[in-house]
Amino acid sequence: MKTKINFDINKLVRPNILKLKPYQSAREQMSDKNAILLDANENPFPVEYNRYPDPLQRELKMKIAEQKKTPVENIFLGNGSDEIIDLLIRAFCIPGKDSILINVPTYGMYEVCANMNDVKVIKVELDDEFQIDIPTVLKKSQQAKIIFICSPNNPTANLIQQDLIVDLLENFNRIVVVDEAYIDFANDAGFLSKIDNYPNLVVLQTFSKARAMAGIRLGMAFMNAEIVNILTKIKYPYNISLLNQKAALKALEDDSVSSEIKAILQQRDWLISELQKLKIVEKIWPSDANFLLVQFKNHKQVFDFLKKEGIIVRDRSNEPNCNGCLRITVGKSLENLMLITILKHLDKRISEYDFFEIQKSY
Numbered sequence: 520m521k522t523k524i525n526f527d528i529n530k531l532v533r534p535n536i537l538k539l540k541p542y543q544s545a546r547e548q549m550s551d552k553n554a555i556l557l558d559a560n561e562n563p564f565p566v567e568y569n570r571y572p573d574p575l576q577r578e579l580k581m582k583i584a585e586q587k588k589t590p591v592e593n594i595f596l597g598n599g600s601d602e603i604i605d606l607l608i609r610a611f612c613i614p615g616k617d618s619i620l621i622n623v624p625t626y627g628m629y630e631v632c633a634n635m636n637d638v639k640v641i642k643v644e645l646d647d648e649f650q651i652d653i654p655t656v657l658k659k660s661q662q663a664k665i666i667f668i669c670s671p672n673n674p675t676a677n678l679i680q681q682d683l684i685v686d687l688l689e690n691f692n693r694i695v696v697v698d699e700a701y702i703d704f705a706n707d708a709g710f711l712s713k714i715d716n717y718p719n720l721v722v723l724q725t726f727s728k729a730r731a732m733a734g735i736r737l738g739m740a741f742m743n744a745e746i747v748n749i750l751t752k753i754k755y756p757y758n759i760s761l762l763n764q765k766a767a768l769k770a771l772e773d774d775s776v777s778s779e780i781k782a783i784l785q786q787r788d789w790l791i792s793e794l795q796k797l798k799i800v801e802k803i804w805p806s807d808a809n810f811l812l813v814q815f816k817n818h819k820q821v822f823d824f825l826k827k828e829g830i831i832v833r834d835r836s837n838e839p840n841c842n843g844c845l846r847i848t849v850g851k852s853l854e855n856l857m858l859i860t861i862l863k864h865l866d867k868r869i870s871e872y873d874f875f876e877i878q879k880s881y
């Protein structure tokens with residue numbers, strides 16, 4: 520069912536982008552693999568990477584379309600989701616005038632990209648359960664061009680309730696981005712199947728998380744074809760290297776990813792059960808992702824101790840409603856075991872110290 524939202528892409532896009540005549544590679548129009556290529560001033564001698572990559576990534580998009588059961592024309596690929604976030608802001612927000620809305624705490628790059636583009640950032644805090652505060656978002660988003668929703672959210676690890684996202688899609692007639700970087704770890708189908716119903720919906724996914732390919736920098740976005748065309752116009756012509764297109768195609772043939780996800784989820788449960796036993800742990804937030812947000816009694820001491828022992832976690836304690844919180848990625852079983860062993864050590868030491876301090880006060 521399509522929504523009746525009043526959505527006009529031509530009124531949303533920055534006027535200069537609407538008028539923009541993009542750089543065109545002669546090969547965009549051509550699919551004959553045997554053609555003699557004298558158009559791009561390359562070195563013709565046959566080494567593996569002497570040719571520019573396909574600017575439209577046709578083979579890779581076809582493979583992704585097949586796996587995601589989504590038409591090719593609804594897919595846009597970026598140099599990581601980060602490039603797509605930046606392109607969306609550049610396509611729709613006029614520097615010094617327009618704004619985006621984010622639901623904090625959330626992934627930091629929405630704000631960084633907005634700042635880079637001199638675009639204002641309206642921040643609305645997530646509620647006590649880290650869900651979206653719809654009335655406030657609707658009220659404050661009057662001037663915003665894009666609302667970013669991260670689900671499962673980084674750093675809070677939870678899925679955003681589907682009905683809340685639908686509420687925004689149906690009541691905000693500009694762009695709603697649902698960043699699903701961690702969706703493969705959640706027991707939820709996400710919003711990919713809904714791009715046909717909502718012309719204002721952009722779903723972001725990535726090869727960096729469950730696909731275990733953060734090194735190749737490949738982000739995927741799914742949306743109505745009109746928005747794909749706008750982003751295609753403003754991206755750098757060869758934004759996905761040939762090396763990366765090949766690596767991604769190879770990765771898509773490998774289905775061991777589901778067993779890896781299963782292992783990560785088992786490890787996540789084990790980590791939760793072990794962390795719960797520690798006195799230094801105040802709260803573990805429920806997780807739909809491959810990381811945990813954990814509130815510690817003395818997070819700074821925990822962070823420093825782990826660092827000294829060679830374990831790096833992310834301090835998120837300065838984020839709204841994340842007092843004392845560290846974000847911990849679920850690693851391999853041995854890594855998780857090391858983490859817990861070290862934390863147990865610290866837990867014991869702090870408990871003994873507390874006991875000693877209590878004794879002294881009597």
Ligand SMILES: Cc1ncc(COP(=O)(O)O)c(C=O)c1O
Binds near residue numbers: 598
């Ligand atoms: C929510 C979220 N979106 C996007 C990204 C970046 O993805 P990519 O590696 O595809 O740029 C991250 C990275 O941590 C993330 O947490």
